[in-house]
Amino acid sequence: xxxxxxxxxxxxxxxxxxxxxxxxxxxVVVIVMFAISAFFLLPFAWMLTASVRTEGSLxxxxxxxxxxxxxxxxxxxxxxxxxxxRQLGNTVVFAGVVTVVSVTLNSMAGYALARFDxxxxxxxxxxxxxxxxxxxxxxxxxxxxxISNFGWIDTYQGLIVPRMASAFGIFLMRQFFIALPKxxxxxxxIDGASEIRIFLRIMWPLAKPxxxxxxxxxxxxxxxxxxxxxxxxTRQDMLTLPPGLAMFKGxxxxxxxxxxxxxxxxxxxMVVAFLFVQRSFIEGVATTGMK
Amino acid sequence: MRILPAAERxxxxxxxxxxxxxxxxxxxxxxxxxxxxxxxGVIIAIFVFWTLFESLKTSFTDDSGFGSANWVGLANYAQLxxxxxxxxxxANTLVYAAVVVPVSIVIALGLAVLLNRPNLPFRGFFRVAxxxxxxxxxxxxxxxxxxxxxxxxxxxxxxxxxxGLSLGNGIQDPSLAMLFVMIVGVWRDVGFFMVMYLGGLQSxxxxxxxxxxxxxxxxxxxxxxxxxxxxxxxxxxxxxxxxVFAFQAFDQIYIMTGGGPFFRTExxxxxxxxxxxxxxxxxxxxxxxxxxxxxxxxxxxFQVGYFSKRTxxx
Numbered sequence: 001x002x003x004x005x006x007x008x009x010x011x012x013x014x015x016x017x018x019x020x021x022x023x024x025x026x027x028v029v030v031i032v033m034f035a036i037s038a039f040f041l042l043p044f045a046w047m048l049t050a051s052v053r054t055e056g057s058l059x060x061x062x063x064x065x066x067x068x069x070x071x072x073x074x075x076x077x078x079x080x081x082x083x084x085x086r087q088l089g090n091t092v093v094f095a096g097v098v099t100v101v102s103v104t105l106n107s108m109a110g111y112a113l114a115r116f117d118x119x120x121x122x123x124x125x126x127x128x129x130x131x132x133x134x135x136x137x138x139x140x141x142x143x144x145x146x147i148s149n150f151g152w153i154d155t156y157q158g159l160i161v162p163r164m165a166s167a168f169g170i171f172l173m174r175q176f177f178i179a180l181p182k183x184x185x186x187x188x189x190i191d192g193a194s195e196i197r198i199f200l201r202i203m204w205p206l207a208k209p210x211x212x213x214x215x216x217x218x219x220x221x222x223x224x225x226x227x228x229x230x231x232x233x234t235r236q237d238m239l240t241l242p243p244g245l246a247m248f249k250g251x252x253x254x255x256x257x258x259x260x261x262x263x264x265x266x267x268x269x270m271v272v273a274f275l276f277v278q279r280s281f282i283e284g285v286a287t288t289g290m291k
Numbered sequence: 292m293r294i295l296p297a298a299e300r301x302x303x304x305x306x307x308x309x310x311x312x313x314x315x316x317x318x319x320x321x322x323x324x325x326x327x328x329x330x331x332g333v334i335i336a337i338f339v340f341w342t343l344f345e346s347l348k349t350s351f352t353d354d355s356g357f358g359s360a361n362w363v364g365l366a367n368y369a370q371l372x373x374x375x376x377x378x379x380x381x382a383n384t385l386v387y388a389a390v391v392v393p394v395s396i397v398i399a400l401g402l403a404v405l406l407n408r409p410n411l412p413f414r415g416f417f418r419v420a421x422x423x424x425x426x427x428x429x430x431x432x433x434x435x436x437x438x439x440x441x442x443x444x445x446x447x448x449x450x451x452x453x454x455g456l457s458l459g460n461g462i463q464d465p466s467l468a469m470l471f472v473m474i475v476g477v478w479r480d481v482g483f484f485m486v487m488y489l490g491g492l493q494s495x496x497x498x499x500x501x502x503x504x505x506x507x508x509x510x511x512x513x514x515x516x517x518x519x520x521x522x523x524x525x526x527x528x529x530x531x532x533x534x535v536f537a538f539q540a541f542d543q544i545y546i547m548t549g550g551g552p553f554f555r556t557e558x559x560x561x562x563x564x565x566x567x568x569x570x571x572x573x574x575x576x577x578x579x580x581x582x583x584x585x586x587x588x589x590x591x592x593f594q595v596g597y598f599s600k601r602t603x604x605x
Binding site: 165 | 410426
């Protein structure tokens with residue numbers, strides 16, 4: 001009897017010791033991760049509280065995140081001080097149109113590169129990869145020249161048209177389409193479906209996760225862009241929000257509350273959009289770097 | 292859809308049908324392919340290829356935005372060598388990249404390993420918190436960072452004071468400004484790289500680490516001999532992205548310091564912006580741009596070379 005019970009007790013203590021150590025490690029990791037998350041979220045928290053405080057309370061007590069004097073005046077004042085509503089509208093038009101058009105054009109091109117056999121395909125793909133490596137700043141000067149020759153400075157088309165396709169988008173969609181099985185489209189072809197019909201009815205619906213990821217990327221990039229609108233737009237009422245608010249910072253160095261109220265309004269749509277598609281977007285990003 | 296009579300139907304998985312389609316309509320297929328590519332192709336041809344070509348051409352001229360430009364050969368590039376502001380911007384760019392790239396990679400990988408623990412509570416929250424800066428506008432969040440570092444209203448100098456430390460002029464301190472823009476750069480991109488590493492970690496078969504554990508390897512040993520080599524592909528990808536991001540860093544520097552104080556944070560992109568947009572020296576700005584291209588290209592090649600020798604397949 002003893003010969004059996006001794007090792008049994010031993011295994012049991014070993015197992016509980018291991019489980020206890022595991023729990024301890026997990027607790028430590030959770031605490032560390034909460035501290036790190038606090039650091040990452042601090043600017044957002046600060047923005048939010050600064051936007052509902054009065055200037056006086058902020059300057060008197062800068063060490064706290066808790067507003068002692070609560071006010072929503074900043075949120076109403078911001079619309080009067082700069083063409084905020086107009087700039088918000090510009091941002092929606094710019095980011096929205098670019099996202100819809102570029103996702104469509106990029107997936108068409110990516111689809112062709114992934115699923116068709118034709119001469120020049122490899123060359124086209126190679127050239128695409130090379131353009132991925134070039135910093136876009138290089139093209140600034142001639143890009144500005146083209147836009148100004150077209151008479152597109154301070155226009156929506158000047159902002160939108162150059163962004164309607166991107167090497168990154170085509171690359172992302174190609175990587176997705178190339179992994180789909182060939183049988184599907186062959187079956188449809190034999191049944192006499194046209195290429196456009198195959199793309200629209202069979203392949204496009206299957207590409208939904210990739211389309212969502214690319215759409216989110218495109219929305220974020222354009223909604224958040226600072227430099228591009230700064231180059232193409234000179235008039236305040238044609239600017240998008242990031243450069244619009246940046247100019248506001250230059251003019252009124254000390255009005256933190258106003259600046260932060262504008263920032264909160266500008267950030268909320270992207271945060272909400274991200275939280276909605278969070279799971280599939282993060283998965284889409286994760287698979288980009290795997291192989 | 293047109294329904295074919297049974298006799299004309301071909302087996303959908305068989306090769307005969309596909310082959311026939313390929314042979315009879317090869318030109319038609321090529322035509323369709325180019326029709327699919329054309330809309331995006333035209334945009335990229337005009338706004339990327341043509342502008343690249345133009346910018347290379349402009350870099351050999353004295354284009355100043357007014358009147359006609361003269362061909363000056365390599366004069367712009369020669370001038371760069373004796374331009375202290377360019378050399379300073381080049382040095383700042385290299386320092387920024389040399390710090391931000393490895394630091395981002397190490398932190399991102401560390402966070403990914405922590406979050407990859409099975410059954411970790413609040414995992415979704417942590418992932419979203421770290422990823423959030425990448426989703427929001429760096430131009431806008433940089434204004435929050437700039438305000439948080441303000442000596443009068445900022446929370447960070449106020450917290451330092453509680454511990455008896457002083458940040459002085461904060462972001463306007465010449466010896467600290469670069470450090471602050473680096474921190475904000477890392478803060479923004481780490482979540483993006485962390486998510487890629489999480490993807491990489493999840494693609495490693497569990498059995499590999501389990502068998503190492505059975506062989507008696509501790510967590511440290513199993514990380515270095517299994518996880519790290521198997522992540523070589525992800526690290527290469529993350530490394531190149533981090534490098535491109537670092538060489539193109541603009542938003543937080545433009546907002547927080549504008550390149551100052553005393554050009555301490557002026558990088559190549561900021562110098563290009565001020566040369567072209569503020570001083571209209573288009574030829575000279577283009578030459579700086581091509582130095583940047585060369586820089587990105589050479590460093591990426593080194594990275595690819597280094598990691599492709601170390602890639603492990605499983």
